[in-house]
Amino acid sequence: MSQTKLSVNINKFATLRNARGANNPNLIQVAQDCERFGAQGITIHPRPDERHIRYEDAYELAKIVTTEFNIEGNPQKGRFLEIVKEIKPTQVTLVPDSDGVLTSNAGWDTIKHQDYLKEIITDLKNLGIRVSIFIDPIDQFIEAAATTGADRIEFYTESYANNFKENPKKAIQKYVQCAEFAHKLGLGINAGHDLDLDNLNYLAKHLPYLQEVSIGHALVCDALYLGLENTIGLYKRALKV
Ligand SMILES: CC(=O)[C@@H](O)[C@H](O)COP(=O)(O)O
Numbered sequence: 126m127s128q129t130k131l132s133v134n135i136n137k138f139a140t141l142r143n144a145r146g147a148n149n150p151n152l153i154q155v156a157q158d159c160e161r162f163g164a165q166g167i168t169i170h171p172r173p174d175e176r177h178i179r180y181e182d183a184y185e186l187a188k189i190v191t192t193e194f195n196i197e198g199n200p201q202k203g204r205f206l207e208i209v210k211e212i213k214p215t216q217v218t219l220v221p222d223s224d225g226v227l228t229s230n231a232g233w234d235t236i237k238h239q240d241y242l243k244e245i246i247t248d249l250k251n252l253g254i255r256v257s258i259f260i261d262p263i264d265q266f267i268e269a270a271a272t273t274g275a276d277r278i279e280f281y282t283e284s285y286a287n288n289f290k291e292n293p294k295k296a297i298q299k300y301v302q303c304a305e306f307a308h309k310l311g312l313g314i315n316a317g318h319d320l321d322l323d324n325l326n327y328l329a330k331h332l333p334y335l336q337e338v339s340i341g342h343a344l345v346c347d348a349l350y351l352g353l354e355n356t357i358g359l360y361k362r363a364l365k366v
Pocket residue numbers: 134136137170197220227228229259317318341
């Protein structure tokens with residue numbers, strides 16, 4: 126199987142930019158440099174409060190991203206659905222974030238929201254957009270994800286990351302079982318949230334059919350010490366299995 130792709134989530138560069146109200150770091154330059162340094166995709170997660178990525182950023186980035194452009198967010202909130210339908214990025218990742226959350230903290234209940242997801246996913250796929258849905262490793266939600274028409278699922282990997290140090294094999298077990306099940310149902314597999322240089326190589330080695338990881342917070346923190354080019358190289362190396 127081909128190597129898992131690295132999509133760099135640049136939210137936290139926007140956090141730093143917004144802290145002073147000007148345009149440093151310049152998000153366009155950051156995205157272009159991430160791609161030049163080896164990123165195989167750029168991910169953004171515009172939230173309704175625009176705490177980091179602003180809706181305008183999405184339009185400007187769409188003009189320059191040459192790898193894969195992945196826009197994550199809750200289709201029920203803010204201008205998310207409007208902008209992704211206009212931009213038509215490579216991929217949209219649907220995330221069921223509630224207002225005011227510190228960060229994404231749950232996957233979809235694809236049974237409860239089955240009809241809604243089917244409708245949204247059909248519309249987005251009709252626009253030529255690949256659709257992924259953020260999900261926990263729970264069998265019945267994986268099964269229902271397949272009937273929504275989603276192209277891929279994105280495993281919410283906070284639980285893996287939290288349990289990795291204590292017992293890697295146990296931390297990944299449910300994800301492996303769900304990945305096998307999802308593959309049998311014809312779903313592609315992405316993963317993201319709290320992945321870092323400690324836990325990424327083990328995930329890449331043991332999670333079957335993993336096509337893409339989107340990584341932001343830890344990567345940006347590492348880049349503050351190690352430099353962005355070096356850090357992207359280290360994350361790409363961790364994905365070589
Ligand atoms: C869905 C997901 O895990 C990422 O989009 C993550 O939520 C990043 O969002 P923040 O950068 O706002 O934490």
